[in-house]
Amino acid sequence: MDDRPHLFDLTPQTLGELIADWGMPAFRAKQVLEWVYQQGVTDPQLMTNLGKADRQTLAQNLCLVRGRVLGHQLATDGTQKMLIDWSLPPDPPVSPVSPESPQNQPDTHSLNVLGDSASQTECVMIPADESKPRRTACISSQIGCAVGCKFCASGLGGLDGNLTAGQIIQQAWQLGQLKGVDRISHIVFMGMGEPLANFNEVTRAIQTLTAPWGLGISARRITVSTVGLPSQIRKLAEIDIPITLAVSLHAPNDELRRQLIPWAKSVTIDQLIDAGRDYFKKTGREVTLEYILLGGVNDQPEHAHELAHIAKRLRSNINLIRYNEVAALPFNRPADPSVRQFQHVLQTAGVNCHIRASRGRDIAAACGQLRHEHRSV
Ligand code: SF4
Known part of the structure; x- marks a missing residue:
């Protein structure tokens, strides 16, 4: 090291x-x-x-770049995913005048070195459709994840460690160097890990991501997605950077949520609603609820009614995410009609909600999936 x-x-x-x-x-x-x-x-x-x-x-x-890019995949929709091993020395320096460097080769589908998955994380560059310049970096905050959501590849092996602020920032910078990416315009902390469980490094990283001398990304274009740690949500409200907070709810009642998210055993939905309300009071920023639709599990109309009730109590908007299947996990992507019906129930109840477009479906698109596949090679 x-x-x-x-x-x-x-x-x-x-x-x-x-x-x-x-x-x-x-x-x-x-x-x-x-x-x-x-x-x-x-x-x-x-x-x-x-x-x-x-x-x-x-x-x-000075170590300018850490880690080596082990895998680099390009989806037909332009989404690019990288697997980085932080324990290995980097590839040759990345530079605009070195177009042959591995990070600038977007057509690689190979996983070229077998490293140790306990030191690997993923990050993804998601382009908007061709009419918009939006380029979103989805970055990891930890190696693996302790939360252990039953549907997620990142939680399969537990937590292997926290990333430093530098490693978090480098992911966004490195995605911005990929061929065809002028600059990263948005950041989402939705890769591996629970960002608020690595609070100090994540907030330190946000300072550089938003700094004029750093990546200069507007704080309003940065989303921190958490499974919901009430004390950390309140602490985040105190740091006074106008980021967007997204709470991963994924179930509309405590019983189902505890089945899907082991950490939810110690936090009720009511406690999350209270923390979200405090966040809104302090920052004036509406909280987004993230809801992964798992076919036949949490995607029924009665779930949508319960979810609408929560959203209204919190005055939040909802992002519906169609599940991307992970090999070896017993969950399915919901059928399109049931997704539309779910959205319809929410909209009829007056809740602002939209269905997130699925990107990178032809590469290992789900969080932690590339690392998991690499681990299983
Ligand atoms: S969904 Fe997020 S919080 Fe849950 S195990 Fe995966 S990375 Fe961790």
């Missing part, structure tokens, strides 16, 4: 302090951050406004 400081963990101030310690002028920090975040250059040798000695000092003392 590389124990040098990771560039993506640093701010102008902390990088400036390191640079001063290494005997370089302080203004180099700004130049280095511009190379990385504005130009997409992580090879110090290509930072042409730095002297040769400073470039060498940087290369010796």
Whole structure:
């Protein structure tokens, strides 16, 4: 494991302090951050406004990119997914002038090195349809996940560890370097892990993702999706960054929710509603409820009626997500008519709800699925 400081963990101030310690002028920090975040250059040798000695000092003392891309898949709809092993040294530096670097090759379907899945995470770039410039990065906050949702591939092996802020930021940056992606416009914390269980690193990452010197993404275009930890939801409201909070409900009553989400045994839906209301009061931002529709499990009209009641108590909007099947898990994607009927019940009850478009269906689209398949190879 590389124990040098990771560039993506640093701010102008902390990088400036390191640079001063290494005997370089302080203004180099700004130049280095511009190379990385504005130009997409992580090879110090290509930072042409730095002297040769400073470039060498940087290369010796700073880890610019961590981890190796083990798998890179491209779906027919343009969705791209990467599997990163954080324990392995990186591929050659990523740079716009190195179009042959692995991260810039979007047509790879291979899983080329068998690493250890206990150090691997996934991230996904989801383009909007061709008429819109929206490019969403779906990133992971942890390696594996302790929540253990019964329908999710990420929870299958439990939690292997937290990602650092730098590793979280690097995923978004790396997805922005993919061929055909001008820049990432939106971020969703909907990859592996429970973001609010890695609160400090996630919130530190959000500071850089939104910073003008960092990725400069509007906080309003960042969504943190949580299974629902009431104390952490209230803590998030206190940090005063106007992100969108999404609560993964997935069931309209405690009994079913506890069957699907083991962590729900200690948190009731009423407690989540209270925390969501407090979040709204503090931030003025409406909470989104995420609801994965599992065929024959939680997709019946009576479930929709119960869900409408919750949404109205919380004054929230609802995202309906059609399940993407995972091999070895006993859940099915719901049929389209039952999805439409479910939405109809909610809309008739006056709830603002929409069905999320399924993307990347021809690659391992479900959260944690690529890592799971890689683990099973
Ligand atoms: S759905 Fe999210 S919270 Fe649940 S196990 Fe998967 S990654 Fe964890």
